[in-house]
Amino acid sequence: MIIELHLLQSFPVSNLNRDDVGQPKTATFGGCTRARISSQSLKRAARLLFDQHGLDTAETGVRTKRLLTEAAKVLAERGKHSDDAVAVAEAGLAALGFGIDKNTKLTEYLLFVGRQAVELLADFCAENWDALLATANKKRGKKGETEDGEKSTKDKAKKAKPDKVTEEKAKRILDARRAVDVAMFGRMIADNKDFNVDAASQVAHAISTHAVANEFDYYTAVDDLKPDDESGADMIGTVDFNAACYYRYANLNLAQLAANLDGDLDLVTRGARAWLSAFVHAVPGGKQNSMAALTLPETLLGVVRERGAWNLANAFLRPVTGSDLMATSTARLAEHFERIRGFYGDSQIRSVTAASLAGDLSSLDNVDVASNLDDFIARVLASTKA
Template identity: 35%
Template structure:
């Protein structure tokens, strides 16, 4: 579907409180941070949460329907060819190299590796391997020059340029050596920021050597420190439905991709030091807003940091609601769809303000069902 179709952006706003943790390390091993509104904030990079989202996909979607990102595409293609032909590993590797050569992807330092990570669908690679399945022995017998000439006739590039899996369609792909293989991302993910100032803390730990303790020796077997902080994070992402339609060329698949992204973005968590901190939580608020104008990140609600001595999550939710109301009123925007899921007590002002500003709260499965219905109708109208 061409990008001239009506535009629809699905904005996802999340508030999530995380206990002491080190979700996403910097080059010093400490939690990433950023200055915003004149104070130091906790930060989790967009790359970290995109990867967490992709990993969550694998818990819900068959692996073969997803993509992988690797330097080792040549060895993986070799395995595919070996599995579907009678060729040995050496001959399969030669065919794999010949198939990938037209893509002009630079080689890496290690033999067989590419110079950078290549993001492709597993089914796409199967389709490339299938191009030589019926002629494998014949092609393997050719000299290098004749083999290259025969491979040039095969639609290798076309296999990587169509039939994209959901995650490539969502997150995009850039291939510097061959721009024709680029896929424009349908998803933007912001760096998560704490709504309030955060101080870096350190956990000083010791590890006991069990065997030396038996001999009543004193002292630790190991000592060290781990940097950590705790924060209520504002998280934001936006999905362009029209770009997804272009990337997938299938309305139902695009709607499903949005639903899966919202699910996994809300439920995923980066795993840094997960065993040490057991930091996994669920959001206290998820708001989904479908717009036809542009994505709108509401982080400006927290440019003045929340300074509440307690109830930071609730104070942050009220700030978010007021920012959304102000932005909608000032700019005259009318979202085409709004849905809200939150865990704030109905007896306090926070819940009332959220309900009046966004929408009546629903359980997360109902939010997803309502979003699917709205997007299905949107795609149906665009197709008429």
């Protein structure tokens, strides 16, 4: 069973997702420039809301490079010497197959793990304290010397290939069967594919339904304590922005989610509800303090299907024009969906639920029209159980 979520959302002056030079991200689509918000930005904005929409914080994960330092803190709180705790945690991660930057004590890349991972790593280090401390002491030579008494010129926490017993312990530390966002968005660990998690959710980059040209705001600021007889600005700068109506698309494969969550149907159900609610409310945080582009989607289309998936972005391959972009975009979305359904058939579709604050949905056939968000989510989820 697959849930698809299609949203139309208009943002006023905003720079929600910047590129490397600070401009709002864009993409060329249908021969013209569109505003764009990356899928990564939208996923982060959504998953940070999961605990506000029915999930406990303990049922979500964290993305971090700081497993070593956090586990060392736990070991120190348990009475271990802080320097030894850091060295043992480093040796522990190396034994589990993860490389560590010797200067920063960070893992080589962000790890997406359940919130219990820090405690579990600390437990692993405590259980193997003597062996790991011996390895750490051998490595650091107590005074920065090698076994031969020569000064060490190379001090890297090299990755090891763990044996089967140690790998099982690593799997327990990296276990994501209770971390709903890891189960949804997946995990890829290049050094060990056994730790990978296939994502249950796919998220598209949001693009504007119409052509967009980035603009910039020229601003000045004045020193409040400047003498009255001095004039002129004390700071001058520019901030890039645009304003756009975006098409957003994401889907959730409930069978994959159930497999990732070890068949916990209660967690799957609550996770699906949190996914729907969070994605509707997800707004990236870029430049929000200076622009407050805190708008909500105005058109929502939810499709529940047995198989397949339809991204409806091609409804806007020809850019929308006119003064009422939301109403026109809503009509385009509905018409495009009906054309695809008519051509490819809809035997795989269980239900279509729609709601719109500003558009005409009359071209949609066999659709449940929801009166509010709670009704929309309830209708979508109910059809997954039919």
